[in-house]
Amino acid sequence: MAGQTVNFKLNGEEIRAAAGWTIWQAARAAGVFIPTLCHHEALHPFGACRLCVVEVEKDGKKTLEAACSYPAAEGLSVETETPRVQKSRKMTAALLLARCPSVPLIRELAARLGVAEDSLPLKGRAEEACILCGRCVRVCREAIGKRAVSFAYRGPQRRVSAPFGEEAPDCIGCTACVFVCPTGAVKAVRQDNRLRLSPWQTELPLLSCSACGRSFAAEKVLRHLHGLQKASFDPETLCPVCRRKQVGEALEKVSKLGKAGSFPPGKEQKQFKH
Amino acid sequence: MKMHRSITDPAALEALRRELMAEGQAAGASVSVCCGTGCRASGALEVVEAFKQGLAARELPVKVNTRMTGCHGFCEQGPLVVLEPGNIFYCRVQAADVEEIISRTIVEGQPVERLLYLDSASGRRILREENVPFYRGQERLLLAHNGRIEPASLADYLAVGGYAALAKALTEMTPEQVIAEIKVSGLRGRGGGGFPTALKWEICRRAEGTTKYVVCNADEGDPGCFQDRSLLEGNPHSVLEGMLIGAYAVGAEAGYVYVRHEYPLAIAHLSGAINEAREYGLLGRGILGTGFNFELKISRGGGAFVCGEETALISSIEGITGEPNPRPRPPYPAVQGLWGCPTVINNVKTWATVPPIINKGGQWFAATGTAGSKGTMIFSLTGKVNNTGLVEVPMGITLREIVFNLGGGIRGGKKIKAVQTGGPAGGCIPEALLDLPLDYEQLTEAGSMMGSGGLIVMDETTCMVDLARYFLSFTQDESCGKCTPCREGGAQLLHLLEKITKGQGAEEDLELIAALSAAMQDSSLCALGKLAPNPVLTTLRFFRDEYLAHIVEKRCPAGVCRSLIRYVIDSSACTGCGRCRRACPAGAVQGTKKEPHLIDQEKCTRCGACLEACRFAAVLVN
Amino acid sequence: MGIDLEKVDRIIEKYGNDATLCLELLQEINGTFRYLPREALVRVAEKNRTPLSQLYAMATFYKSFNLTPRGEHEVCVCMGTACHVRGAPRILERAEEILGIRAGETSADGKYTLQTVNCLGACALGPLVTVDGQYHGKLNTARVEKLLRRSPDEDAQEHN
Known part of the structure; x- marks a missing residue:
């Protein structure tokens, strides 16, 4: 497959994509913007939010397909902004707005697509922020390999949840879920040397830097990372800032001994200031 | 024996x-x-x-x-x-x-x-x-032996000609010839979509990979359908034989039957049949002295309608993800299915149709039916019809023939209103279209579908708005909740229909219903969401009057929607027998023996127990 | 509330660590204990090194599983289309009134669990109710009353 390419039409223009790319990937490479909420480049296509639908013509038949998961293929003709696409996208945004009425990102999206505030009768809870894109669940499974959280229940009751809606025993506190969440529904709060993750109801102790004494990461994360590097876990660990400082000082020492250019000490201190 | x-x-x-x-x-x-x-x-x-x-x-x-x-x-x-x-x-x-x-x-x-x-x-x-x-009026091909044999008995199945088709396929035909014969027969998937079976097999046969699978979809979740259950319960060997032939044709050595857990008897008979087949060498290695090997396992479903959807079914069998969510397609399962291997998934009826086609030839099979839909189809005939049960009829027969000739007409001499076909993904065919010949295309054109073969007959006392509401509450309950249009759109749609059945609807609601339905059809991830609006759209198309009666006149013409009806007693017909009084759980019926009774509207919960109890047609619905 | 973990272990042993049998394994635990006890799921997760979140996802996704103990007797009302058009909603309502619980609930004395199912596949006999797996077809509200008012124990005696 390596090196192979496929040619297809995107908004009337012939474009080339690597074999195995999705329409979304090909469009991005060609500079064509297709909105999406559930898709994340670090994760497998999921096809849940349906914002990225595009009109695909294949064998003379036009259908709406999710660009994030539909493979780019020879001879397709893809349109990203037809009235049919816009109509569908607008309704999807309206549905998400009705579910999460107070999430800024959703409100902005809806406003940009021209969705009126009360276009749908059934309203979600004001505090609802989760659009069920599953990025948190997927990053935990695909990128971290932990599967600490999952979807639970189904249909209108579907939610993301730690087992039994209580503390997630397999959570290591890496906060990747917080990082990928597009709406701020997954949150991490650091307080009193502890990391609190919601909605996972999970609390983990943070490890303190053996140099500066600040708490910086959950112990389980560090154990996990050491495990990946096949190195034994040393509880006397430095926080990233102190580690960089240490490395910097070592480099400085080397440069003083040798003749290569040195770090101006003043600048370095400013840079590494906590 | x-x-x-x-x-x-x-x-x-x-x-x-x-x-x-x-x-x-x-x-x-x-x-x-x-x-x-x-x-x-x-x-x-x-x-x-x-x-x-x-x-x-x-x-x-x-x-x-x-x-x-x-x-x-x-x-x-x-x-x-x-x-x-x-x-x-x-x-x-x-x-x-x-x-x-x-x-x-x-x-x-x-x-x-x-x-x-x-x-x-x-x-x-x-x-x-x-x-x-x-x-x-029936033409029984698949159900021919159901009433003649002990279901799990290999001896009984052999005595009616069982496994002759397998022997013929394995020893006289190449896999390509088997597929060619199925192609001649014109057989199409009996589970809903009507995809040409031979084409699916061919794609799988040609797909790269040495490990391939065949799967029998027996997750019959369509409410109002029980033909798959009856086939598995009544003649499991016929399904097994069909799968063996299919496996030989596509080059698979392993297969799964995915059965609903609600069908314990089907599971029992099927496992009995599998065990006996294995004992006699019809499953396992070197079947019938040839080089063909095949093993079959049962996978019990856990009670989820969406698992009838092919990709969700695959996730469920794999058991790995824990969430049987539909996957984006392509790739289609025939190319990339179970554990990423090419997999043919066919319905119970489709598999059971294979042995007779191999025995008697594709031409023979294609002689029955219409231009695009060949052979016979088993329908579950239920609802307000006199004779309920399973009917196997040639494709192309009309609904009227089924309902009136085989079904013996409508119960209690009432008037037929519609026939619902295709389950929750299907639609309602009104009385005026009863002469439509039943085949895949005609049903789709009428806004419905063949589906798994459910025919639910409705009379004048069935409210079409309530029915649409019912189907939506079903699809909402069974939706996996993965994609936005199905989960959120379905909830909005259900809310609107509930409003209308409560007499709180407005005419603009109908436009919103149409817009929501269109969005669900267009952009849902899998067939469940794409087809869920069908019952709403067909009832709106053919029974708009009924919707308007609910919205404008605040009236339910069929006398079903509770907020819009009252039960009253016709004093000229009431004999004062007291049956309704005793039946009423709310104590709303009052009266003395042998005197006409009265219903206290304050107390009445509109449960209809009095109507059911009355033998003199004295309880009326207004 | 402690459960017999040995029973769980035996079931785990029977199915082994085969992902395709995970659903079957849970079915058997659910059948043995009449629900999926949390301790049992934790045990399966430990022994089979299956993520607990995955078991929880399955336990809440599939209708056949319960996370709380079911009653001694299970009453299940079919809400399939054929049953619906023949009055299943009335049957359910009556059952709820008689048992004093809503669909999905178990009575306080632990005697009954009332459930609904979206189709039992005996559509020709609708409306339909099962009591402890026994089918009772062609019901009306009066017959439901008769069926549920007498205790299933008496019913069982009659069947024997």
Whole structure:
């Protein structure tokens, strides 16, 4: 497959994509913007939010397909902004707005697509922020390999949840879920040397830097990372800032001994200031 | 009848078959008691026991076999008993009737009149099963043996010609020839979509990979359908044989049958059949002395309608993700299915159709049906029709023929309003279109679909708005909740329909319903969401008046939607018998004996118990 | 509330660590204990090294599983289409009134669990109710009353 390419039409223009790319990937490479909420480049296509639908013509038949998961293929003709696409996208945004009425990102999206505030009768809870894109669940499974959280229940009751809606025993506190969440529904709060993750109801102790004494990461994360590097876990660990400082000082020492250019000490201190 | 050898080659199979057939002919008579789920619910097992005891207690000149067969299809009249010779058909048989059947029919050769089927049209009793109108209009290909064999018995299946098609395919045909024969037959998927079976097989055969799978989709979740259940319960070997042939054709050595956990009897019979087939070498390595190997496992579903969707079904069998969510397609399962391997997934009926096609040829099969839809189809005929049960009919028959000839018309002499086809993904066909020939294209054109073959008959007392609401609440309940249009759109749509059935709807709601439906159809991830609006759209298309009556006049013409109806007693018809008073759980019916009664509207919860209880049609719905 | 973990272990042993059998394994635990006890799921997760979140996802996704103990007797009302058009909603309502619980609930004395199912596949006999797996077809509100008012124990005696 390596090196192979496929040619297809995107908004009337012939474009080339690597074999195995999705329409979304090909469009991005060609500079064509297709909105999406559930898709994340670090994760497998999921096809849940349906914002990225595009009109695909294949064998003379036009259908709406999710660009994030539909493979780019020879001879397709893809349109990203037809009235049919816009109509569908607008309704999807309206549905998400009705579910999460107070999430800024959703409100902005809806406003940009021209969705009126009360276009749908059934309203979600004001505090609802989760659009069920599953990025948190997927990053935990695909990128971290932990599967600490999952979807639970189904249909209108579907939610993301730690087992039994209580503390997630397999959570290591890496906060990747917080990082990928597009709406701020997954949150991490650091307080009193502890990391609190919601909605996972999970609390983990943070490890303190053996140099500066600040708490910086959950112990389980560090154990996990050491495990990946096949190195034994040393509880006397430095926080990233102190580690960089240490490395910097070592480099400085080397440069003083040798003749290569040195770090101006003043600048370095400013840079590494906590 | 005891078999004791492994079947090592086609010749041994034929020899064994001859032996079994001779044995069968030697038996003087047989009593077949339908032991499908329907008849069991009506007391069939007690009837079997009574026959066994009654026959054992007597000295009879001939040997009489008592057989517990699978579903005969006419569940309405169960428990059903068929006596051979003579094809004598008794219905609604209870254990207490058995003594009389033995002494009158088996010993004296006389029918028991009162147990014979009463044809309401002619007012006459009918002696033979084949002459009962419900059966006379049918063409039974898949259900042919359901009433004749013990379901899990390999001996019985062999005696009716079982596994001859497998032997023929393995020894006389190449895999390509098998696929070509299926192509000639024009067989299309019987699970809903109607995808050409041969094409699916061909794609899978040509797909890269050495490991391939065949899967039988028996997650019959469509409410109102039970033909897959009846086939698996009544003739599991036919499904097994079909899968073996399919596996040979596509190059698979392993397969799964995915069955709903709600079907315990089907699971029991199927595992019995699989075990016996394995014991006799029809599953395993070197089947019938050829180089063909095949193993089959049962995978029990956990109660989720969405698992009928192919990619969700795959996730469910894999059991890895824990969430049987539909996956984006392409790739299609025939190219990338179970564990990423090419996989053919076919419905129970599709698999069971394969052996007769191989036996008699694709041409023979294609001679029945319409231009685009060949062969026969099994429908579950239910609802407000007189004869409910399973009917197997040639494609192209009209709904009117099914409802009025086979089904015996509408219950209680009421007027037919519509027939719902295709389950929650289907639509309602109004009375005016009853002469439509039933095939895939015609049904789709009418806004419905073939689906799994459910036909639910509705009369004037069925509210179409309530029905649409019902189907949506079903699809919402069964939606996996993965994609936005199905989960959120379905909830909005259901909310709107609930508003209308409560008399709180506005005319603008109909536009919003149309817009939401269009969005769901266009952009949902899988077929469940794409098809969920169908019942709403077809009822809106054909019964807009009824919607408007709810919205504008705040009236439910069918007398179903509670917020819009009142029960009253017609004092001129009421005899004061008191049945309604006793039936009312709310204590809302008042009156003294032999005087017309009254319903206290304050107390009445509109449950309809009084209407059900009244024998004088004195309870009216306004 | 402690459960017999040995029973769980035996079931785990029977199915082994085969992902395709995970659903079957849970079915058997659900059948044995009449629900999926949390301790049992934790045990399966430990022994089979299956993520607990995955078991929880399955336990809440599939209708056949319960996370709380079911009653001694299970009453299940079919809400399939054929049953619906023949009055299943009335049957359910009556059952709820008689048992004093809503669909999905278990009575306080632990005697009954009332459930609904979207189709039992005996559509020709609708409306339909099962009591402890026994099918009762062609019901009306009066017959439901008769069926549920007498205790299933008496019912069982009659069947024997």
